[in-house]
Amino acid sequence: MAKATDAAGHGDWEVCRECAALVYRPRLLRSRRVCPECGHHQxxxxxxxxxxxxxxxxxxxxxxxxxxxxxxxxxxxxxxxxxxxxxxxxxxxxxxxxxxxxxxxxxxxxxxxxxxxxxxxxxxxxxxxxxxxxxxxxxxxxxxxxxxxxxxxxxxxxxxxxxxxxxxxxxxxxxxxxxxxxxxxxxxxxxxxxxxxxxxxxxxxxxxxxxxxxxxxxxxxxxxxxxxxxxxxxxxxxxxxxxxxxxxxxxxxxxxxxxxxxxxxSVGEAGEVAAWERPPEEPQEALGGSQEEPTPYETLRLARDTRRPTALDYIWQICTDFVELHGDRLEGDDPAIVGGPALLDGRPVMIIAHQKGHGTDELVARNFGLAHPEGYRKALRLMRLAGRLGLPVVTLVDTQGAAPGIRAEDRGQSWAIAECLAGMSELPVPVVSVLIGEGGSGGALALAVANQVLMLRHAVYSVISPESCSTILFGDPSHGPRMADALRITAQDLLRLGIVDGVVPEPPGGAHTDPAAAAGHLRAAVRQALRELAGLSGDELRKHRYERFRVLGMIADD
Known part of the structure; x- marks a missing residue:
């Protein structure tokens, strides 16, 4: 800003070089030299x-x-x-x-x-x-x-x-x-x-x-x-x-x-370890229950319901603060992936999630939670930052899969997902992943190489969507309900297969019917998982993660 003299001859005014407004200098100093007219930062x-x-x-x-x-x-x-x-x-x-x-x-x-x-x-x-x-x-x-x-x-x-x-x-x-x-x-x-x-x-x-x-x-x-x-x-x-x-x-x-x-x-502040203890007033509800189970395809429809709480809805319910960080430091910031450090029960964690949306505008802006390579690179950057700072990592998974298309392929979609899978396996901190909606293919797994993998009761997890499976096998998607049965996509099926470690209850009719109660169940499940992992060293956590996935599969040796 350039100095100016008022009609009385006093130099108490300055001219903003950005908008040419005449600004009273005491007012300018009170605003820390930000022009009150145009917002120019001096x-x-x-x-x-x-x-x-x-x-x-x-x-x-x-x-x-x-x-x-x-x-x-x-x-x-x-x-x-x-x-x-x-x-x-x-x-x-x-x-x-x-x-x-x-x-x-x-x-x-x-x-x-x-x-x-x-x-x-x-x-x-x-x-x-x-x-x-x-x-x-x-x-x-x-x-x-x-x-x-x-x-x-x-x-x-x-x-x-x-x-x-x-x-x-x-x-x-x-x-x-x-x-x-x-x-x-x-x-x-x-x-x-x-x-x-x-x-x-x-x-x-x-x-x-x-x-x-x-x-x-x-x-x-x-x-x-x-x-x-x-x-x-x-x-x-x-x-x-x-x-x-x-x-x-x-x-x-x-x-x-x-x-x-x-x-x-800030890891190591007084009282943070104790913060993981369950408050006396919190209900001791088991992760299960006797709700009547919908069919697999009905579960898929619940998982896709746009009224269902999104990752950001859950984050702001279960955390007292969350500082979202952006960008892969290379070429872009993918709004389909959100992440940053947060306070969960007073303890710092790094939360990373797929974000879909509720209305059409947000769904389009977030690409329906279908992440591009820069989204996975951002996720991995934040995971590695968590590893350096000693922050547990919590991921919330909700995507039909990774973004398809020329732009994603040109920027190395497969490479980005592979680096995420390998990078998660190397983290020296506890990692807990929760499938909160739809978990589709490698795009979901890229945020789920964890020490403990949990699923909300009405979430799904599969190598391919039932409709796509039907199209490949039968030429059209009409056999989707049948393929949903065959693919074993529900939390209960995946718990039996050892793919997930626990099922988080939802309110009757789905999480969208009582988002606060759903968030309470999620908070309790994440806290319990982190409490169980808290005593392990970095080497033990890496070994635990390796062995957890090492045993998955059905092998017929000669």
Whole structure:
């Protein structure tokens, strides 16, 4: 925003560079430099940025790191003069501050870059500050939050600046391998060697609304390619749609989001183990019952009923908080798969699910729960994050199968499903899967390689839909009811076959008749399964999972 003088000669007004509105500066400061007219997010200093992230008064700065002049560089002015000017203007030794703080009452290491210091460029001092931030988080065993604003590597330090990319990427990877959460908050602008090193290495990537993010700048790209750039190119919203960001948030929502993230991923807090114990008032209802059983094909119709609770309906019923994360970090975000850390009875878990929908609009938007390769890659990314952080994984399965079609095949549908199957088998944390509706083919199994597999009473699970089976064998789908009998798709049949480990009761007539009661049964079943797996080590859980599937099948040896 540009400063303006009012009629009385006072400089209490600023002009928004985005919408040209004249904004009263005290009002602008109260809004944390977000234009109240158009929502444009103005740049912040490092100190202002930390104030938007950390709890008030909680930040304790670490000693600042200053850099030198390794090349004796000079253009129109010597590099040391430029450093001295930047230090005088910003009050910083270089373009980054870090220290300890609390966010939502939880301890963290917080660091922020200042674009006003030589464009937030990364030289030796910034590289060292990022590395020290990672090492401090490792030493204190707390999460790391990095707020980033940078034009890229600092050219005045030449190849020494280039080496900071490797240095910071190594530090971030060491933090990731240690099982500590890292969150990168990408603000406007984030470009060049910073984006291509530590800025995109966080476990969770959150961008501020409207932030421009990329490697090369848009003018460079347009000049090099001579192509018209797509609308919104390199904005946070554009990148989220391409699966490269977990969240895009307005500035005022950042601290609440970060506080929730720390809460839903904090393993080992006091009282969490006890939270798995069954509350005294909870009914001791067995997973079974004497309900009159519908036919297999009637069960299939119940499983497909659009009134039936979806995965998100269940998640918000059984969890006290859920932070949905997005994107496969490669090419897209598939709305047919939802997932993120959540609090189940006060304990952090990672929930991943197929999401269908109730109305036509949502069903179409979610592709009827038929996931594309990017959905399975997103699921696997979140599972591996859970493995690193020590979070149990809970999956809710509800899909007719994986998405068919040219787009899915071109992007490697089979490869994505296979990687999901293998990746789940390697997780060092408890995995519980629940079939809540329709479980079809490999598209369902890709989220069900678990230590315990449960089914709601009126869910189904099959290698193929009865109608498709009928079409293949008889030339039309009319024999679907007969094939439903033959395929043994119901929970009771699959329990007898050893495919599932338990049947979760539903209200009479199906889960849609009493969603709250259905959610209560689901919560109790998941909690019981996690309680039974809680004492096993990572190696024991992997072995348990391997042996569970190893014995399935009917073999006739000579």
């Amino acid at each position: 740049r912040l200093t490092a100190g202002e940025r930390i104030a938007t992230i950390a709890d008030p008064g909680s930040f304790t700065p670490a000693p600042q790191v200053g850099g030198g002049d390794p090349l004796g560089f000079a253009d129109s002015r010597p590099y040391p003069e430029r450093l001295a000017e930047a230090r005088g203007r910003t009050g910083l030794q270089d373009a980054m501050l870090y220290g300890g703080a609390t966010v939502g009452g939880r301890r963290a290491v917080v660091a922020a870059m200042d674009f006003a210091f030589l464009g937030g460029s990364m030289g030796s001092a910034v590289g060292e500050t990022v590395t020290r931030s990672c090492e401090a988080a490792l030493r204190e065993r707390v999460p790391l939050i990095l707020a980033i604003a940078s034009g890229g590597a600092r050219m005045q330090e030449g190849a020494v600046s280039l080496m900071q990319m490797a240095k910071t990427a190594q530090a971030m990877r060491a933090l990731r391998d240690s099982g500590l959460l890292s969150v990168c908050v990408l603000t406007d602008p984030t470009f060049g060697g910073v984006t291509a090193s530590f800025a995109t290495q966080g476990d969770v990537l959150v961008a501020e609304r409207g932030a421009r993010i990329g490697f090369a700048g848009p003018r460079v790209i347009a000049a090099a390619t001579r192509e018209e750039l797509p609308p919104g190119f390199q904005t946070a919203e554009y990148l989220k749609s391409r699966g490269l960001l977990d969240r895009v948030e307005p500035r005022n929502d950042l601290r609440p989001l970060l506080a929730r993230l720390l809460a839903v991923t």
